[in-house]
Amino acid sequence: MADSKLKPPTSKDKAPLKPPAVAALSISNLQLPSSAQQKLTVGSNNTGSGSATGNPRNKCALKPGYSLMSWVRLCNSGDDLSGTGGRVVPVSRAELAKHNQVNDAWMAIRGKVFNVTRYMDFHPGGVDELMRGVGRDATKLFDEVHAWVNYPQLLGKCYVGPLKENVTAKVQTVAIRPPPAPTELVPRFDWIQQRSELTLCFYTRRMANPGMLLKRKSAADALELYIQLASSWHVFDFKLSDAVVWPPKAVRVGHETGKIEVVLSKQVAEPWTTYGSQKVDKLNAPSEEHYEYEVLHCADFNHDSFQLSLQSVKEAVLMHVPVGYHLDIEVPHNGQLLERSYTPVPHNCLPSNSAQIDTDSSPGIRQDFLVKYYENGAVSRQLHQLQPGATVRLSLPRGSFALSALEPHRNILLLAAGSGITPILSLLRPLLRRHTNRLERLQLLYFNKTNSDIWLRDKLQALQEADERFTCKHILSQAEQPVQCGRICQELLAPLFDKQQAESFSYVAVCGPTGFNTAALDSLKALNLKPEQVHVFQG
Incomplete structure (x- = not known):
């Protein structure tokens, strides 16, 4: 990091400290030769028939969602692509050399240092080609294959600061610090x-x-x-x-x-x-308000669970629940009010036969749940008896899950047991559709007693067939062949965290009964996962 006295550039600062002037980025103002623009457009359409570098040896089909237009949109989104919080930071060669990893990649071109971490998957020449220049002055390498590219505009939003040949001793001894904590977020x-x-x-x-x-x-x-x-x-x-x-x-x-x-x-x-x-x-604190919902549908789902579909009374409210959050359902019982926490199930995860109770109401007016029935459970037993037209009350969304914590991770493991699958379901599509730092691998280990206890098996199988990055493995404590038999333990999880494997998992989300969660946490701790690499959903 530069000297702590470093201030944002002003009009009096010298020209080298100013970030490159970047207009609203678009294909038209990249100022490429017409032939080069044609190659760039072809390469960004994932045809593999052209090279954005102009070098026919460097063809690389881009992943879906990583075209040049996608990069333009990201540059115009307001995201901090430089990672400096909007500051211009002079960089020494020693500091530049530290940023030489795929997830922390800087390079210098003609005396300007750029953070190309977010550009990795957008580079038409491929990640490996771009990695040849990270952590060093890549001017010569750049000129060999990219001489016609207007890099100040293409990478302008990634600008870190000028490359300093002789940074003062004071600056050299101060490590690059992350940007300051963001100010309070106001919509x-x-x-x-x-x-x-x-x-x-x-x-x-x-x-x-x-x-x-x-x-x-x-x-x-x-x-x-x-x-x-x-x-x-x-x-x-x-x-x-x-x-x-x-x-x-x-x-x-x-x-x-x-x-x-x-x-x-x-x-x-x-x-x-x-x-x-x-x-x-x-x-500043969650409201204790509750909202009245009426029952649209209540029917058995399997031998010990049921589906409950609710709609806002008179469609008076529309609610969107954050990923990984739950709602409290409130019901009267023996003269008092009882509450239990349930995570809404995405409508596209519901059984096909639920289409008959679908309504024309706007998304968010209806909330769907899969609920496990307990013979001695006061709330689940009462909910199971509800008839269409009956009413219950729902709280505002509650939870502590931070979706942003998963952003740096490309290989994510999900551990669910029984009805603990519900918050996990809310994660699947948001993670698989993520464009920034696109996922490489998402695996679900789903623990149950028997085959008849598995929820939404067909839906999980369909998702696995639709996206090769997602796999679902069923583990039963009372297994019938050929399904794997076992329980959550360190020995079962250890192969998934082999540091020698490129696809070793770096983040885990867990949800199940208390005993399952405790055993999972103990196993993950023994495998040297840090607390910030694990999230446990609690009811």
Whole structure:
């Protein structure tokens, strides 16, 4: 890291300390020769028929989602691609040499140092080719094959600082520190419209994993929207310019981008001069409010579990639950209220025969659960007896899972036992669809007693067939051949953490009964996993 007195560049700073001027990045302003642009476009379409470097020996088919246009979008997303928090940091050759790994890659070109870590999977020449230049001055190597590329614009958002030949002793003895802790995250609001539609947009942060609650108010031009970020709630009370239709036409929450979009149909199709007005507030602690839901469907799922589908009464609220979070279901029992925690199941994980109870309601108005029935369980027994039209109350989402903790990891292991599969289900598609630091391997070890206890076996098998990066292995304590028999233990997990294997797992998510969780944690600790490499879901 540079001297602690280093300040962000000002207009008085010398030119070499200024980051390269970067306009809104697009293919058109990369200023490539027409032939080179053609090659770059061909290579980015994963055809393997062209080379972005102009060197026919360096062809490499890019992974889906890693085209040049995807890189342009990432550069324009506002992400900190340099890793310096927006500061310009002079870099010595000794410091540059330390950043020579795939997940920590810097290189210097003509006296400018760039952090190319996030560019790895976008490089048309492949990761191995780019790795030839990391940790050193790659100017000569760059000129051999990339002389026509406008690198200041292509890598402008990755700029760390100037390469210093003779950095002062004081700077040399101070290690590069990570960027300062981010300031408190406050959602940023914007709006766009078409003649017949209004879209409310909220920007949080990449991997922020936001939750959302949208309330319909009595007036057709009034809405109240809550955005959940960890334990804080940000409240937007809207008075719109005119009436809108409820429920929303669409609600989109980006697990990776952190962007929330609420698309509303206008009652009268005409342009608005303004969206209206809003009041903004913040709640530092989760609200104890509960919301009334009615039963749409309650039916047995297997021999000891059932499916429960709920819809907001009068469709008054729309709720999006963050990945890995749960809801408390509240029911009356012997004159008092009892609560139990259940994780909603993604609708696409439900059995095919549940399609008959699907509604036209907007996503988020309905919540679906798979619940294990316990003969002595006061809540599960009462829920099992509910008939369509009966009501229960749901809490706001609760949990402590940080989706961002998984971002640095490309090989992730999931350990689930019995009904503990439900929070794991919420992770599968967000992880497999992740564009940044795309996953290489996602494996689920699912522990049960017998084959009849396995939930959603067909769905898990279908996902495994659809994406080769995902595998699901069933382990039974009372096994019938050819399924593996066993219980969670160090010996079972040890082969998955062999440091000599390129695909050794570096992160583990665990959910099951208390005894299962404890045994898993003990085994992982014995295998030298650090606390920050493990998350255990607790009810």
